Amino acid sequence: MSEPQPNGPVLVVGTGLIGTSIGLALRSRGVQVHLADTDGDRLAAAVARGAGTDARPDDVSLVVVAVPPAALGESITAALAAWPTAVVCDVGSIKALPLEQVTAGGADTSRYVGSHPMAGSERSGPQAADAALFSGRAWAVTPHPDSASDAIDAVRALADSCDASVVEMSPAEHDAAVARVSHLPYVVSVLAAAQLLPAPASHLALSGQGLRDVTRVAGSDPELWQQILVGNAAQLRLLLADLRDDIDGLIAALPGERSGAESFELLDRGRRGTRLIPGKHGAPWTERSVISVQVLDRPGELARLLADAGQSGVNVEDLRIDHDPARCVGIVEVVVHVDAAESFARWLESSGWSVHK
Amino acid sequence: MSEPQPNGPVLVVGTGLIGTSIGLALRSRGVQVHLADTDGDRLAAAVARGAGTDARPDDVSLVVVAVPPAALGESITAALAAWPTAVVCDVGSIKALPLEQVTAGGADTSRYVGSHPMAGSERSGPQAADAALFSGRAWAVTPHPDSASDAIDAVRALADSCDASVVEMSPAEHDAAVARVSHLPYVVSVLAAAQLLPAPASHLALSGQGLRDVTRVAGSDPELWQQILVGNAAQLRLLLADLRDDIDGLIAALPGERSGAESFELLDRGRRGTRLIPGKHGAPWTERSVISVQVLDRPGELARLLADAGQSGVNVEDLRIDHDPARCVGIVEVVVHVDAAESFARWLESSGWSVHK
Numbered sequence: 001m002s003e004p005q006p007n008g009p010v011l012v013v014g015t016g017l018i019g020t021s022i023g024l025a026l027r028s029r030g031v032q033v034h035l036a037d038t039d040g041d042r043l044a045a046a047v048a049r050g051a052g053t054d055a056r057p058d059d060v061s062l063v064v065v066a067v068p069p070a071a072l073g074e075s076i077t078a079a080l081a082a083w084p085t086a087v088v089c090d091v092g093s094i095k096a097l098p099l100e101q102v103t104a105g106g107a108d109t110s111r112y113v114g115s116h117p118m119a120g121s122e123r124s125g126p127q128a129a130d131a132a133l134f135s136g137r138a139w140a141v142t143p144h145p146d147s148a149s150d151a152i153d154a155v156r157a158l159a160d161s162c163d164a165s166v167v168e169m170s171p172a173e174h175d176a177a178v179a180r181v182s183h184l185p186y187v188v189s190v191l192a193a194a195q196l197l198p199a200p201a202s203h204l205a206l207s208g209q210g211l212r213d214v215t216r217v218a219g220s221d222p223e224l225w226q227q228i229l230v231g232n233a234a235q236l237r238l239l240l241a242d243l244r245d246d247i248d249g250l251i252a253a254l255p256g257e258r259s260g261a262e263s264f265e266l267l268d269r270g271r272r273g274t275r276l277i278p279g280k281h282g283a284p285w286t287e288r289s290v291i292s293v294q295v296l297d298r299p300g301e302l303a304r305l306l307a308d309a310g311q312s313g314v315n316v317e318d319l320r321i322d323h324d325p326a327r328c329v330g331i332v333e334v335v336v337h338v339d340a341a342e343s344f345a346r347w348l349e350s351s352g353w354s355v356h357k
Numbered sequence: 358m359s360e361p362q363p364n365g366p367v368l369v370v371g372t373g374l375i376g377t378s379i380g381l382a383l384r385s386r387g388v389q390v391h392l393a394d395t396d397g398d399r400l401a402a403a404v405a406r407g408a409g410t411d412a413r414p415d416d417v418s419l420v421v422v423a424v425p426p427a428a429l430g431e432s433i434t435a436a437l438a439a440w441p442t443a444v445v446c447d448v449g450s451i452k453a454l455p456l457e458q459v460t461a462g463g464a465d466t467s468r469y470v471g472s473h474p475m476a477g478s479e480r481s482g483p484q485a486a487d488a489a490l491f492s493g494r495a496w497a498v499t500p501h502p503d504s505a506s507d508a509i510d511a512v513r514a515l516a517d518s519c520d521a522s523v524v525e526m527s528p529a530e531h532d533a534a535v536a537r538v539s540h541l542p543y544v545v546s547v548l549a550a551a552q553l554l555p556a557p558a559s560h561l562a563l564s565g566q567g568l569r570d571v572t573r574v575a576g577s578d579p580e581l582w583q584q585i586l587v588g589n590a591a592q593l594r595l596l597l598a599d600l601r602d603d604i605d606g607l608i609a610a611l612p613g614e615r616s617g618a619e620s621f622e623l624l625d626r627g628r629r630g631t632r633l634i635p636g637k638h639g640a641p642w643t644e645r646s647v648i649s650v651q652v653l654d655r656p657g658e659l660a661r662l663l664a665d666a667g668q669s670g671v672n673v674e675d676l677r678i679d680h681d682p683a684r685c686v687g688i689v690e691v692v693v694h695v696d697a698a699e700s701f702a703r704w705l706e707s708s709g710w711s712v713h714k
Contacts, residue, residue, distance in 0.1 A: 118565050132711050135651055136688055138563055167562050177560030180552055185571040187607065188545035190627030191600055195537055197630050203534030205524050206495055207634050208475050210574040214542040217567040219631040222624035233611040240608050243548055244601060250544065251597050254590040267579035270547030273554050274576040277564050294492055300667035302676070307664060310657035319659070319676055331493055354489050 005029050005161040006154065008061030011036060011083070013075055015046035018091050018119065019066030020129035023051030025162040028131045034060065046126040059083075062154055065090035069227035073101025080107040087154040088112045093178065094231035095142045095171035113155040114142040114171055116178070117164055124221060132163070139164035142171045179235035184243070186217050186225060187236075193218035209320060209333075288317055289341030291334045294354040305332060305353065312347040314340045362386050362518040363511060365418030368393060368440070370432055372403035375448050375476065376423030377486035380408030382519040385488045391417065403483040416440075419511055422447035426584035430458025437464040444511040445469045450535065451588035452499045452528035470512040471499040471528055473535070474521055481578060489520070496521035499528045536592035541600070543574050543582060544593075550575035566677060566690075645674055646698030648691045651711040662689060662710065669704040671697045 009032040012019045023033045023046060033052030037043035047054050063079040063086050065072065072092045079088045080102070088111055090098060095114040103109055117139040139159035143152045152168075159166045169177065193215040196204065229236055246266055253264075295301045309316055318335035336344050348355045366389040369376045380390045380403060390409030394400035404411050420436040420443050422429065429449045436445045437459070445468055447455060452471040460466055475495040496516035500509045516523045526534065550572040553561065586593055603623055610621075652658045666673055675692035693701050705712045 118563055130649075130712070132649075132651060135711070138565075140563060167559070169559060173560070174563075177556070177563050180556050180560060181564045181568050184552055185549045185568045188549045189567075189571050190624055191603055192542045192545045193628070193630030194603060194623060194626035195541055195596055195599060195630065196633045197626055199534070199537050199633065201635075202524070202526060203530070203537060204633055204635055206475055206497060206531075206534050207538045208495075210546075211538050211542045212634060213570045213573045214546050215627075215631050215634065216570045218627040220628075222621060222628050225624055226621045229607075230611060237608060237611060239552055240604055240611075242552060244604050244608075246548055246551060247597055247601050247604070250586075251594060251601075254587060254594060254597075264579060264583045266551060267547055267582055269551035269554055270572075270575040271550070271577075271579050273550030273552065274572050276553045276556065276561055277569060277572065278558075278561055292487075292490075294489060300664075302673055303660065303663035303665075303667035306660035307657075308660075310660035316659055354492070355487070 005157055006031055006062045007157075008032075009034060009057050009059065010158075011057055011060040011063045011079075011086075012052060012066055013037070013063060013079060014066035014068075015039075015042050015051065015126050016066065016068075017124050017126070017128050017133070018117065019064065020046040020049060020051045020126040021119070021131065021133035022064055022066065022091070022158070022162060024049065024129055024131035025134065026158075027052060029161055031161070032057075042126055046129070049126055049129060051126070051129065060086050062086060062158065063088045064158065065092075067092075068224065069094055069098075069231045072098035072231075073105075076102045076112060077105045077107050080109075080111060084108075086111065087151040089115050089151075089155045089158065091115055091117055092231075093182075093228045095140075095174045096234075097231045099144055099171050109144065109146050110148045111151050112144075113147045113151045114144070114174075115155050115159065116140040116142070116174060117159070117162065124224075134159070134162040134164040137164050138167050140174050140177075141166050141168045142174045143168070144171055175232050175235050179232055179239055183229060183232055183236055184239045186220075187229070187240070188243070189215055189218040213320075288335050289338045291336060291341060291345050291348070291355060293332045293334060293348060295332050302332065305334075305348075308348060308351040308353065309334060309344070311351075312344055314344045314347075362514055363388055363419045364514075365389075366391060366414050366416065367515075368414055368417040368420045368436075368443075369409060369423055370394070370420060370436060371423035371425075372396075372399050372408065372483050373423060373425075374481050374483070374485050374490070375474065376421065377403040377406060377408045377483040378476070378488065378490035379421055379423065379448070379515070379519060381406065381486055381488035382491065383515075384409060386518055388518070389414075399483055403486070406483055406486060408483070408486065417443050419443060419515065420445045421515065422449075424449070425581065426451055426455075426588045429455035429588075430462075433459045433469060434462045434464050437466075437468060441465075443468065444508040446472050446508075446512045446515065448472055448474055449588075450539075450585045452497075452531045453591075454588050456501055456528050466501065466503050467505045468508050469501075470504045470508050471501070471531075472512050472516065473497040473499065473531060474516070474519065481581075491516070491519040491521040494521050495524050497531050497534075498523050498525045499531045500525070501528055532589050532592050536589055536596055540586060540589055540593055541596045543577075544586070544597070545600070546572055546575040570677075645692050646695045648693060648698060648702050648705070648712060650689045650691060650705060652689050659689065662691075662705075665705060665708040665710065666691060666701070668708075669701055671701045671704075 011034045012023050013036045015037040026033050034057040035046050035052040065075045067075045069092050117134045118137050119133050141155050320333040345355050368391045369380050370393045372394040383390050391414040392409040422432045424432045426449050474491045476490050498512050513523050671693050677690045702712050
């Protein structure tokens with residue numbers, strides 16, 4: 001089965017992690033790729049990785065704008081002007097503002113379709129790029145009312161060529177969606193992590209997996225995130241106002257003794273919210289059980305555990321590692337479907353593991 | 358080497374997850390354990406698990422109060438009165454308020470020492486209990502100025518018997534610490550998760566690992582958490598006020614265009630905060646690299662990956678699974694020390710895995 005792919009030379013503008021990875025994915029399918037970047041060193045690194053050539057093309061069928069959020073509008077406008085017959089798309093984290101900027105510039109927006117591959121932002125640069133970066137990830141394609149249907153098809157084909165799953169929605173819908181499922185979660189992660197700065201080391205010794213989970217995304221590039229938050233300010237403002245109301249409600253509900261129903265209501269809303277996050281393969285949320293297993297912290301132990309787990313025939317849905325702060329002991333939390341938990345735990349115990357549910 | 362353990366019969370009051378697990382841990386070391394609970398069914402379940410006997414003891418050397426946070430003060434006071442020569446400790450998530458309540462009741466507090474094992478709260482009930490629940494976890498022991506030294510020793514011995522790592526601090530210090538490293542992270546997780554309730558399914562389709570990480574702890578029992586937050590209201594209020602200030606700062610810094618330095622400052626504080634969380638075995642934070650590997654979503658694949666990883670000789674520091682929303686493809690993120698990343702990725706590739714960094 002041959003999948004659709006761009007049917008002519010592609011120009012990738014911006015050779016960071018995302019642009020270079022797209023180049024690598026297209027090259028692996030034999031598509032001709034030209035690369036451009038204002039930073040000559042970065043461009044050279046992307047060329048050296050095999051993501052494409054830095055020779056200026058005579059003509060291109062598709063321009064992929066892969067620049068930081070703050071530069072999107074300008075770069076898309078320039079690409080539409082420079083390549084008057086090409087389809088132009090971008091792969092930025094925000095979609096409404098760049099479209100506004102491009103439209104305001106008077107460009108022919110029928111050839112422009114926004115998109116956004118949902119790939120990680122913790123890594124950066126052409127050195128970190130890989131052809132498989134988007135494999136199995138969602139890729140939002142966000143046509144606007146003036147987008148031509150062949151332009152939309154070309155961008156869908158790009159996502160397909162990168163082995164991603166297309167999710168089509170409007171630019172405004174996209175921005176509302178990522179404000180909720182990505183930008184606000186990043187902000188609350190930052191809020192919690194920032195509160196650690198005044199903590200003495202003895203207090204941090206009580207850190208557990210909950211803190212690590214909550215603060216993980218706060219460790220990613222603040223400069224990139226600043227551009228994302230600023231670019232999605234309108235959507236984010238609405239959520240931040242709600243967030244502040246919820247905090248005010250919680251503060252008001254906190255007495256010196258047992259509280260009323262108000263704070264509980266927020267906590268319950270939170271738990272219900274976690275049930276809405278799609279599970280594996282977009283399936284509805286299902287109840288899962290956590291089996292905790294003790295492993296020695298040395299190479300191969302985790303593999304031995306999972307080999308034993310694999311023999312049980314039970315599918316491991318998730319796996320988390322928590323480490324003892326003071327000794328070489330690791331607790332591995334293996335998440336399985338609730339119906340399989342009992343037999344799975346017994347299987348591991350019979351294989352000699354120290355298990356608790 | 359024999360470790361210290363309680364040198365006489367122990368009474369555990371409250372046979373939920375924590376109390377029953379303590380009973381099981383002590384029984385596995387041959388300590389005589391008596392169990393008590395106001396709920397006869399729960400008590401019977403704990404006895405059936407082998408955590409101890411429900412016969413009323415003639416005398417006990419140690420009483421472990423393992424009741425919900427809101428009932429701690431009353432239960433500790435009752436235990437001190439009922440067992441006039443025993444050491445009494447509790448294992449609740451808050452420490453200053455129960456001590457206040459016990460002191461206000463006029464009890465002999467020299468025999469009371471608070472404590473708090475840092476074990477998970479996502480599971481509950483005697484059915485979920487296990488002798489190994491505390492193994493390798495931190496266990497805060499929180500003496501107050503009137504605590505007798507032999508009482509402190511008895512509680513340290515209890516933690517040792519449960520194979521936990523003792524971290525000693527005052528009750529006030531403990532409450533300040535957990536407000537920051539546990540209660541506030543839970544609150545922000547709830548805030549983010551609660552915002553998902555109005556989201557249409559198409560928006561949730563863009564959910565990624567960041568959202569799952571941030572909201573995981575919001576899925577745990579809201580009633581228990583309400584008691585914890587209420588019991589630590591004074592410490593939490595301070596942090597929530599700071600949180601609101603940070604949100605106000607972020608809202609103020611969000612214009613329709615590029616922002617000033619204020620919002621950036623918060624994001625940078627967040628990233629620096631993540632660096633303070635102790636790494637493995639309490640070691641300082643070190644730079645780690647994420648290697649993403651594609652695996653088929655079927656039993657045994659993860660084991661095969663880790664077996665191959667184990668042969669590389671590189672220690673897997675963390676492992677996370679993200680699933681394609683639409684297809685049976687899983688991306689496994691393997692976290693290794695930054696210095697080992699390059700050779701580790703090459704090793705996996707040479708073993709036939711599709712890898713990107």
